[in-house]
Amino acid sequence: MKPIRNSAKAVIIENNRLLLTKNKDDQGFYYLFPGGGQEKWEVLSEAAARECLEEIGCVVEVGDLISVREYIGKNHEFAKWDYAAHQVEFYFECRILSRSDEFQGSNPDPDQIGVEWIQIDRLHEKRIYPRKLAEMIQRGQSKPFYIGDAN
Template sequence: MRNRGSVVIMEDNKLCLIKRSRNNSIYYVFPGGGIEPEETPREAAKREAFEELGVTVQINECLAEIEYEGTQYFFLADIVSGSIGTGQGEEFTERSLDRGTYLPMWVEIDDLSAIDVKPLFVAKK
């Protein structure tokens, strides 16, 4: 079990998500990842936003804490600089890892009910 820090970024009635294709299924997740031993959940969320999305963010309040294979923290965040889709994390550079595909994208909030967002609890908030 590993604790995770994730960001919830909303702009212009859209939510930034990562479209995952893995093991013949497609689903969407919030950008984020594992918290390193020396990091706080906020620091991990900020680092993961840069690695996965290519953006620097300002971390705001914690929207949710969910217990699932460790504690998962979801922070509301605002983009300070950078461009979505320019992330250089290992998800994009280590092709030998069998993790499926990652595609950062904006999703209309009105379209969330038609896609498989994990965790749904956070998307509904």
Template structure:
């Protein structure tokens, strides 16, 4: 098994909505909090700021750590037999401005950015599942 990848994600709440990245694979939509891999020499807070901005266009102030998720894809998905392993650090964040810039970097399967009503998260395709 390879070394775990360290990642950080932002939990950005506006009124009763959560900022989420919308992905589409095999015709199915699903959502995750914006974030991604930590670069060498970068703090987790710097990772959150950079990734949220790249994926959503929002600048954020990073607050406290909300929770940590130890994620091994092969234990969650039948079709994944790789040795991937990621440790996600989720941080509470606040928007610095009201209007976002255009996202600067999107993942290949990212199709949008949405504000999801918090009550919609309980039954919808939002990952990680323990956050519901």
């Protein structure tokens, strides 16, 4: 049995746009919030900052926790290959402190092909995970919320 994994993610909004990693699989393009697994003895906010540097090449200031999501692989569309996964994701409001023009991370995820700003009012046009968080951002929900087991 695999252990439950913690993950720290960044929600970066500037000029009514959301910054996401752009990824590609056999179904086409999809988008994720920058972030990833918490390492042993690492504070969640430190994990979010490290992951932003690795995936989007930006130094960020990590702010308030705005959402928590669980992902239980066996319950979702990727169950065929992700059945045993159980991840708890913590989404933090983040602000970019310094960046390069290319948004080149030092250690992007294997499926990551880039970084893209997406207009908030167009989030519904993209395949974004978790969908529920993208929908809530698009609706302008601002108070912290628990998404639950969602994809």
